[in-house]
Every structure is written in C-alpha cells, then in structure tokens.
Amino acid sequence: MQSDFLIIGGGVVGMAVAYGLARDGQRVSVLDESDDAFRASRGNAGLTWVQGKGLGMPHYAELSLDASLTWPAFAAELEARTAIDIEHECRGGVDLCFDASEAKVRQRDYAKLQLSSRHLAQHFRWEYLDRQALQTYLPGLGESIHGGTWSPHDGHCNPLHLLRALHAACRSLGLEYHASTPVLSLSPCLNGFRAATPDSEFHAERVIVAAGLGARNLAPMLGLSGTVRPVRGQMLVTERMPRVEQLPTPQLRQTATGGYLIGDTHEEVGFDKGVSLEMMSCLADRAVRIYPFLRQARLIRAWGALRIMTPDGAPLYEASSRYPGAYNLNCHSGISLAAFHANELARAIIDDRLEERWSAFSGARFNVPAHC
Structure with missing residues (x-):
C-alpha cells in the first residue's frame, strides 16, 4: 500500500513532523540511515531555547518564541502517549557574558530584536543581570563572570529521550519505520514520488526531505535547495x-x-x-x-x-515548485522547534500551505533558484 507521505530522515526534525502527520491520520513511512550516519539529534545539548535566535531575522525569533510557549503541552502529550519522561523543564535560562564588551553587544542586539516586530515587543521577555543578581539563578557562579541575559522562555530536555519518545509515539500510530535504509535517489513518478535504496524502492504520494546534511545531495533532485x-x-x-x-x-x-x-x-x-x-x-x-x-x-x-x-543559520522550509508534493525541511534547532514541527508545520504540509505560511524560510532567500 502506498503511503501518503514518505519522510527521508529519522532524526528529531523528521520524526517530529512524522508524528504530527501520523497523529492527523496520514499514512507515513520513514526511511532512515544506519547508526554511523551524521546524527545531530544525538549530539546536542537538549536546549529548548529562544535567546539569540533570529538576530537579523525576526521571523526566526518569533518562531522560536512561539515554539517555546507550546513546548510544555507538547512534552506532556508525548509523555502521556509513551510513558517516556523526556525530562523537559522550562523555568527560564541564562546566556552568560564573560566581559563588559560582550554584555554591551548582547544588550544592544536584544533591544534591537525586541523592537523589530510587534509580536516580539509584546511577548519576548529578557533582562540583563550582573553576576550578583545571577547568583539566584546560578548558585556557585564564578567571580570572573560579568553577568548574563535571563529569559523565562528558555528550557531544556533530554534529547535522546525526546527522539525515543517520538519514535515510540509514531509506532503507536502505525508509522512504518525502515532503519539502515539510505536513500540513493529521489524522483517523481506517475502517482507521486519514488525513493531508491540499495535494496528496494519506496513510493508515496508526497515526500519530505528531512535528511540533515544528506539534503545536500537529495534535495536538488526534486528542485529543492541543498544549501546546508x-x-x-x-x-x-x-x-x-x-x-x-x-x-x-x-x-x-x-x-x-x-x-x-x-x-x-x-x-x-x-x-x-x-x-x-x-x-x-x-x-x-x-x-x-x-x-x-x-x-x-x-x-x-x-x-x-x-x-x-544554512547560510544564515535560520531554518529552511520549502515546497518544490517544479515537483508539487515534495518538501525540504532543515534546521539546526530541531530540539527547540520540535513542538512547532509536530503541530503547525505538519498541518501546513498536510494542507499544502508551507510556502504560503512560511515563505520567509524558503531556500529562495539564498539566491539559489529552487527550480534548478
């Protein structure tokens, strides 16, 4: 039976979107590589973070902020469905400044970012605290630290437990997961798309490239940007x-x-x-x-x-204009944005409104024609 969606990549980005699609009743298959692949999902600090995101790109800052606000409900939903504690806490976070010069630049950048959009002006909260004030949040802090920016929006989780919970939740929803199945090529076919692997072929009505660094080779096959x-x-x-x-x-x-x-x-x-x-x-x-x-x-x-x-550090979300039904998702904030990927982004893909809703994150901003 042909799937509704074929997702290339079983990391946090691919599995969060897969979870959102499967939860909505879509038939989803995931093709993943072996454990020796380059896996960002297994090599990060597990931060669900807002500070510093979107400097120079307010849309990214807004996206990060909104994702952080929905993370607690997302974590509770996953834990209720899988009984896996992903150890999520959102009690705020501190980004340290080691000297006065760094503190000055940080405060200037955050003030500018906060004024860059009405949404951020109303909802993005932060405060610069000197070392003495930080002792409340960071007991034992060293005397040579100048201070840091505090924000209530930041948190952290166990990224390995998150990935495990996403896989467990997807399996409970009937998702087909194929491990050690690297994709060699992607191409359109009569009823959708074909993924060729070393041993077989997989077909689906629509395809999502969420392959991390693998997108460098796979995304351009479908008229999508491989600029990572x-x-x-x-x-x-x-x-x-x-x-x-x-x-x-x-x-x-x-x-x-x-x-x-x-x-x-x-x-x-x-x-x-x-x-x-x-x-x-x-x-x-x-x-x-x-x-x-x-x-x-x-x-x-x-x-x-x-x-x-990506070239500007912000996420890459795009739909192929040359091959409708093909999508490319890539970012280095897969943990922070997991709640957004499983909810709003998955819904936009189902409705085929990805470019309409998130055009600011298209590969076109890199001056790389997506149809080439």
Missing part, C-alpha cells in the same frame, strides 16, 4: 553530581541524572565529527570559570557532532 553545511560542536560530560537548582545556559547545564553537559563550540571543519584536545581543554577551562566547584569533577565522556547550518 556541517558545523562541528564538541561536548564533555562530567560524572553524576548532587543536583543543584541552576538554570541551564548554552555553555553548560546539569542533566536530570546529575552530570554536567558542557559544550557550545562552533567549528568549521567539514565532516570531521571527532574531538580535539585543544577544544576539550578550552571547554573544561570555561566550565571551571563558570562553576569553580567543577574543578573537582571527573570527566567521563567527550564527543563531537555535526550541526546542520
């Missing part, structure tokens, strides 16, 4: 430690099990997802600067992962 590149992030995790009531930051956060997750690097190194002693040392030094008590903590793991980055 890898940006490496390295991470460290400490041993489990007593829980402290601290808000998350992009630089580090304590997980539900007690370990501190340390990261926030951006490296242009192509497809190298390894780790380097130099960067691990920098991360450890910064972590100790933030929380001096971590000097005594043992590090138990380090890893690198590749983010998916």
Whole structure:
C-alpha cells in the first residue's frame, strides 16, 4: 500500500513532523540511515531555547518564541502517549557574558530584536543581570563572570529521550519505520514520488526531505535547495553530581541524572565529527570559570557532532515548485522547534500551505533558484 507521505530522515526534525502527520491520520513511512550516519539529534545539548535566535531575522525569533510557549503541552502529550519522561523543564535560562564588551553587544542586539516586530515587543521577555543578581539563578557562579541575559522562555530536555519518545509515539500510530535504509535517489513518478535504496524502492504520494546534511545531495533532485553545511560542536560530560537548582545556559547545564553537559563550540571543519584536545581543554577551562566547584569533577565522556547550518543559520522550509508534493525541511534547532514541527508545520504540509505560511524560510532567500 502506498503511503501518503514518505519522510527521508529519522532524526528529531523528521520524526517530529512524522508524528504530527501520523497523529492527523496520514499514512507515513520513514526511511532512515544506519547508526554511523551524521546524527545531530544525538549530539546536542537538549536546549529548548529562544535567546539569540533570529538576530537579523525576526521571523526566526518569533518562531522560536512561539515554539517555546507550546513546548510544555507538547512534552506532556508525548509523555502521556509513551510513558517516556523526556525530562523537559522550562523555568527560564541564562546566556552568560564573560566581559563588559560582550554584555554591551548582547544588550544592544536584544533591544534591537525586541523592537523589530510587534509580536516580539509584546511577548519576548529578557533582562540583563550582573553576576550578583545571577547568583539566584546560578548558585556557585564564578567571580570572573560579568553577568548574563535571563529569559523565562528558555528550557531544556533530554534529547535522546525526546527522539525515543517520538519514535515510540509514531509506532503507536502505525508509522512504518525502515532503519539502515539510505536513500540513493529521489524522483517523481506517475502517482507521486519514488525513493531508491540499495535494496528496494519506496513510493508515496508526497515526500519530505528531512535528511540533515544528506539534503545536500537529495534535495536538488526534486528542485529543492541543498544549501546546508556541517558545523562541528564538541561536548564533555562530567560524572553524576548532587543536583543543584541552576538554570541551564548554552555553555553548560546539569542533566536530570546529575552530570554536567558542557559544550557550545562552533567549528568549521567539514565532516570531521571527532574531538580535539585543544577544544576539550578550552571547554573544561570555561566550565571551571563558570562553576569553580567543577574543578573537582571527573570527566567521563567527550564527543563531537555535526550541526546542520544554512547560510544564515535560520531554518529552511520549502515546497518544490517544479515537483508539487515534495518538501525540504532543515534546521539546526530541531530540539527547540520540535513542538512547532509536530503541530503547525505538519498541518501546513498536510494542507499544502508551507510556502504560503512560511515563505520567509524558503531556500529562495539564498539566491539559489529552487527550480534548478
């Protein structure tokens, strides 16, 4: 039986949209690669974040803000359906500033962003706090930290539990999931689209490319933009430690099990997802600067992962004008935007109104003709 939708990619972006489609009664099949693929969904800090999103692109800031407001209901829905605790908390977050110069730039950028649209002016809340004021939110903060921006919209979750819950929820709704099934080519056919894999072919009325870095090759086959590149992030995790009531930051956060997750690097190194002693040392030094008590903590793991980055850093959502029924979804904020992907974005795709509703995120903004 032919599916209504064929989704290429089983990461957080693809599975969140798949969940929204399947929940609405659509017949969905997902083709995923093997575990040795470049998986951003398994190599991130799990932040559900608003701060810093959309500087220079207010639509992205609005999208991030609205997604954060719907995240609690989305998390509760997933947990009720699957009994998997995704460890979501939304008690606010802090983005640290390490010196006065950084603090000045941050406040200027946020003030400008807040004035860039009526929606942000009314709903985006933030405040710059000096180190002393931050002690309420970040007990144990190091003396050399200048301050940071606080916002009530930020939170975090367990990204591996989120991905597991999305897969479980989709299976309960009848989704067909095909692991270790890399797609070699995509093409239109008489009744929709064909995906060729090493062992077989799959057909569906409509197709969604949510393949992360794989979109570089697959999306142009359907007249869609493949303008994404890898940006490496390295991470460290400490041993489990007593829980402290601290808000998350992009630089580090304590997980539900007690370990501190340390990261926030951006490296242009192509497809190298390894780790380097130099960067691990920098991360450890910064972590100790933030929380001096971590000097005594043992590090138990380090890893690198590749983010998916568009030329301007904002999401890419587009429908093919050359092959109606083909869509391309790509972003590096798959965790933060998961609630939006499962709800509004999935509904826009079902109604075939993706470009109408989210034209600001089309690949056309990169001056790359989507029909070529």
